[in-house]
Each structure stands twice: as C-alpha cells, then as structure tokens.
Amino acid sequence: MTHLAAPARRRFLISALSACAVGGLTTSLAACATSTFPFIPDHYTFSQKQVQEAVQRKFPYQRTVSQVFEVALMHPVVGLLPDTNRVSVKLDARLTSPFLQQPVNGVFTLSSQLEYDPQSRSVVLRLPNVENVSVDGDAQAYMQQINAAAAVLATQLLTNYPVYTFKPDQLQFAGVTYEPGTITVLTNGIRVQIVEK
Numbered sequence: 001m002t003h004l005a006a007p008a009r010r011r012f013l014i015s016a017l018s019a020c021a022v023g024g025l026t027t028s029l030a031a032c033a034t035s036t037f038p039f040i041p042d043h044y045t046f047s048q049k050q051v052q053e054a055v056q057r058k059f060p061y062q063r064t065v066s067q068v069f070e071v072a073l074m075h076p077v078v079g080l081l082p083d084t085n086r087v088s089v090k091l092d093a094r095l096t097s098p099f100l101q102q103p104v105n106g107v108f109t110l111s112s113q114l115e116y117d118p119q120s121r122s123v124v125l126r127l128p129n130v131e132n133v134s135v136d137g138d139a140q141a142y143m144q145q146i147n148a149a150a151a152v153l154a155t156q157l158l159t160n161y162p163v164y165t166f167k168p169d170q171l172q173f174a175g176v177t178y179e180p181g182t183i184t185v186l187t188n189g190i191r192v193q194i195v196e197k
Helices: 002-023 029-036 048-056 137-158
Strands: 043-047 061-065 069-081 086-096 104-117 122-135 162-165 176-185 189-196
Touching (some): 061 137
Antiparallel strands (some): 069 086
16 A cells, blocks of 8 residues: 555655646745645744753853853743744843842843844844843842843843754755745744745
8 A cells, every 4th residue: 555655645746846837937936835835834933942942051151240240140931022022031140249248149031032144044032132130138239230230141141142043954945945034923932934045
C-alpha cells in the first residue's frame, strides 16, 4: 500500500507545481504555494516559551553601573504585550552600593519591540524601555539613580538580543528566497509574516 501511495503523492505534487507554473505567471510562488502546500507557510509563529528560553540564557547578569551600584539581575519572566506589540521582561534585582547600608532587593520590568535582523536571520529585541522599578528599604532615596541604572542595563542587556533565529530552509523553497515581514505580538506567541524577497 505504501508503494502505491508514494507515486500518487508524487503525481499530485508535480501536477500542483505545474498548475502554479502555468496558471500563476503573475502570482508569486508564496501565494500559490501557501494554498497548495501547507509546508510553505505565509507566516511562522513562535511561542512565549521559546522567547523565555532565549532570554533566560542571558542570566544571571551582574554589572557595576556608574561606579556606584553593583546590580545583579536574575530570574527573567517574559510576557507578551499585544496591545503595544512589545514583549516584557520582569527581572529580580539585587543592588549593593556604598550609599546603602546593606544590599537591597527589587524588581525591574523592561519592555522591547521586535525587529528582524537579516544578517543573523534573527528576530531581535530593539528599543528597550524601563517600564517599572521597585526596590526595598532605604534604596527608595536613590530611585532617580536606580532608574538611570536600570535604563543603562536595559540597553546593554536587550538591544539586538536574538529571541528567535530562522534556519536557512525556513526561508527558501524551490530556488525562491523569502524573508520575514510584519512581526505581530499575540496573546499566545509571536507571529512573523513570511514574504517573497
């Protein structure tokens, strides 16, 4: 039965490709292929879990900022923000400084937009913002400096950081090269449009 099914499948693929070639002279392969071949999608969607795993590789992270604060960041939690088309990263922070009687704990929440970087074939984080900083104890008196430190760290940590890298075969089929287009943050993942280059 397998021997009969394989030639039938080959005949179907050949006839479908012929239909694309004959009937779709003005239609791109991507448009024809997506309706005929489910394995050439017009988009890819990767999950929050995949972004979480990518971001997690960056931590724990420790840095001295402005020679004043020693900041340790750990336990990133990635969130999806479809309303603003951004992703968020919530981090546990531990700060030490000569100005503080003892180390203090806090939470930094950052957000970033997503863009495609053609050199690395990756969806990367761009233009990170500090959304919220909260700290315990006597560090409250230094909130302006801590916010400035968080902004520096957000830029160092997240700018151009890859959260998903396409394999070459995801962007090529039948001699045609494709590339990511519009990136949309959804409630359950990140959708990347695939268009003919």
